[in-house]
Amino acid sequence: MGRITLEKVQKKFGDVEVIPPLDLEIDDGEFVVFVGPSGCGKSTLLRLIAGLEDVSAGEIRIDGQPATDKPPAKRGLAMVFQSYALYPHMSVRKNIAFPMKMAGMDQEEQDRRIAKAAQALNLTDYLDRRPGQLSGGQRQRVAIGRAIVREPAAFLFDEPLSNLDAALRVGMRLEISELHNTLETTMIYVTHDQVEAMTMADKIVVLRAGVIEQVGSPLELYREPRNVFVAGFIGSPK
Numbered sequence: 001m002g003r004i005t006l007e008k009v010q011k012k013f014g015d016v017e018v019i020p021p022l023d024l025e026i027d028d029g030e031f032v033v034f035v036g037p038s039g040c041g042k043s044t045l046l047r048l049i050a051g052l053e054d055v056s057a058g059e060i061r062i063d064g065q066p067a068t069d070k071p072p073a074k075r076g077l078a079m080v081f082q083s084y085a086l087y088p089h090m091s092v093r094k095n096i097a098f099p100m101k102m103a104g105m106d107q108e109e110q111d112r113r114i115a116k117a118a119q120a121l122n123l124t125d126y127l128d129r130r131p132g133q134l135s136g137g138q139r140q141r142v143a144i145g146r147a148i149v150r151e152p153a154a155f156l157f158d159e160p161l162s163n164l165d166a167a168l169r170v171g172m173r174l175e176i177s178e179l180h181n182t183l184e185t186t187m188i189y190v191t192h193d194q195v196e197a198m199t200m201a202d203k204i205v206v207l208r209a210g211v212i213e214q215v216g217s218p219l220e221l222y223r224e225p226r227n228v229f230v231a232g233f234i235g236s237p238k
């Protein structure tokens, strides 16, 4: 579970082609990072996969099933939003339970999943607090917990750490990488930060103006950047 295929996926906003038709294959369990400068289309590509934007042309498949016309809730993916998307008036437990409650899941199953997510994220002792009573890192973990309980085929992250301070960011990077090792679920992670890409990814997708410049492991990109843009962006000595 968690194989995502894009075939000739194109996105236009009005007359502006933000993403020319592109192909991409994401394997089950992979940690894939979309990296590139601001405005290159990383968020748009992620939102197309999530179903938050409609494609202008092309096909998206999730685990072999056509997903192009499915609404976000039916794709089995979970988008992790930045921690400020938490509900401030609800406890951590209720924030995490929210998507399950919306889905009408029975209470026993909700409790089981909350306990599991809280344990994976070291939040067991914080379930009855409100977001305002937590640190930035803990709040970000609650946002991740809200995605975990849906047991998605893949997690989609859009610059989840960009409003944390530098020290906290390094710690959260490690935590997300560890979570990936534990869950073995596909993760797609968007960032404009080369260091994040190089340290977290199994596979990096380098984007420029909606075009995939290169796809490869951090080592491949470092050793054999396809062009000066990739070399410059990755910081390799070509």
Ligand code: ADP
Pocket (backbone or CB within 6 Å): 013, 018, 036, 037, 038, 039, 040, 041, 042, 043, 044, 045
């Ligand atoms: P990134 O996440 O890499 O910074 P985005 O995917 O947000 O880039 O944006 C890519 C391009 O698409 C930008 O030029 C942006 O202005 C444009 N864009 C994004 N969303 C919209 C929208 N809803 N309407 C029109 N243009 C958009």
Ligand code: MG
Pocket (backbone or CB within 6 Å): 042, 043, 044
């Ligand atoms: Mg973006």
